[in-house]
Amino acid sequence: MTDPRLAGVHHVKIPVTDLARSIAFYSRVLGFTVEMEFPDADGAVRGVAGRVPGLGATLLALRVNPAAAEGCAGFDPVSFAVTGQADIEAWAAHLDGLGIDHSPVIEASVGWLLVFSDPDGLQLHLYSWAAHGLDHSARPGYARPTEPSQ
Numbered sequence: 001m002t003d004p005r006l007a008g009v010h011h012v013k014i015p016v017t018d019l020a021r022s023i024a025f026y027s028r029v030l031g032f033t034v035e036m037e038f039p040d041a042d043g044a045v046r047g048v049a050g051r052v053p054g055l056g057a058t059l060l061a062l063r064v065n066p067a068a069a070e071g072c073a074g075f076d077p078v079s080f081a082v083t084g085q086a087d088i089e090a091w092a093a094h095l096d097g098l099g100i101d102h103s104p105v106i107e108a109s110v111g112w113l114l115v116f117s118d119p120d121g122l123q124l125h126l127y128s129w130a131a132h133g134l135d136h137s138a139r140p141g142y143a144r145p146t147e148p149s150q
Helices: 019-030 066-072 085-098
Strands: 011-016 033-039 045-051 059-064 079-082 111-117 123-131
Touching (some): 011 066, 019 059
Antiparallel strands (some): 045 059
């Protein structure tokens, strides 16, 4: 028998406090389109899932969960990939055009990074696949290589 393998990421679920506000935000910023809704036993829709351009088959889900949304404020559970520095700069211009505050372009551990927050304060990261070639491994909070685990 072979070891079981993963086939990718099925969906990323983000806790929110206000579903309509979050749908509008993710639609405006990331191009999110709702494809499914999840009504609770009382018939109220408190969750949706759909597509974001560039994520392939991976779905984005939004679920009303005020306690989780509050607990995640300021945290960055997911980094969305872009190709390189020019893409990061294009995203910064896109966010500027939408009036959304964001970090400057950051030389992160490996590539370039842009940070902004959703309406509940969850940090969203845009991180480049392209490396900048700088060694920040001695800086606190930056990654350093490790030996492969067995």
